[in-house]
Amino acid sequence: MEELIKEYALGYSMLREAIEGLTEDVLRYKPGPDKWSIHQILIHVTDSEVSSTSRLKKVLAEDEPLLISFDQDAWANNLGYDLLDREQYLLLFQLLRSSMQPILEHLTSEQSNRIGVYPDQERFTFKELLxxxxxxxxxxxxxxxxxxxxxxxxxxxx
Known part of the structure; x- marks a missing residue:
């Protein structure tokens, strides 16, 4: 679990490193009509983090909570990802990840085995979600x- 928590903490710096020095042309380039640009990928990763941070906390705080996913394509297509501020989203990603660190640093083995349930009845432990x-x-x-x-x-x- 320790290595998992360390890699989780490195997510922001890994994303930053991946885009370091890229021009706006590269960041906005779409390799195909139904493919995402790097800019859109970064917005998606943050939107996913917003949703998943809530799910992680629900699993730790509630007894077998219902976990709801989101339609990533609908969000990308209908929320104007191209118009959103990439830097704000990267900052939000960083804040979400860092806000989880104190919780993760004090996680017990019992907590890592807590369960969340999706509407299709599929069950996941906190560790699996992380x-x-x-x-x-x-x-x-x-x-x-x-x-x-x-x-x-x-x-x-x-």
Missing amino acids: EFRVRHVRDHLAQIERVKKAYRENRVSY
Whole structure:
């Protein structure tokens, strides 16, 4: 659990590192009509963090709470992600992650095994939900690298 908590704490710096030095052209580049730009990915990661931080806290505070997800494509398509301030969202991500640190640093093994339940009755422990948060950032870091590569390849082809 200790390594998981450490990686969770590094999420913000990993995202920052992934976009360091990128131009606005690269940040706004969409590799396909149904693909997200790096800018949109960062907004999504933060929106997901807002939702998941609430779920994590519910699992720690309530007995087998109902956990609700959100439709990520609907949010991306209907909330004007291109118009949102990326820096504000990155700051929000950083604040959400850092706000969880004192809770995680004092987490007991009993707490890490607390359960949350989704509407389809699928059950997850707090630890599993935290693992998903770490994996979510990793997956989107890989997606950011794919967008950067697509941008470079697109620029070379002209």
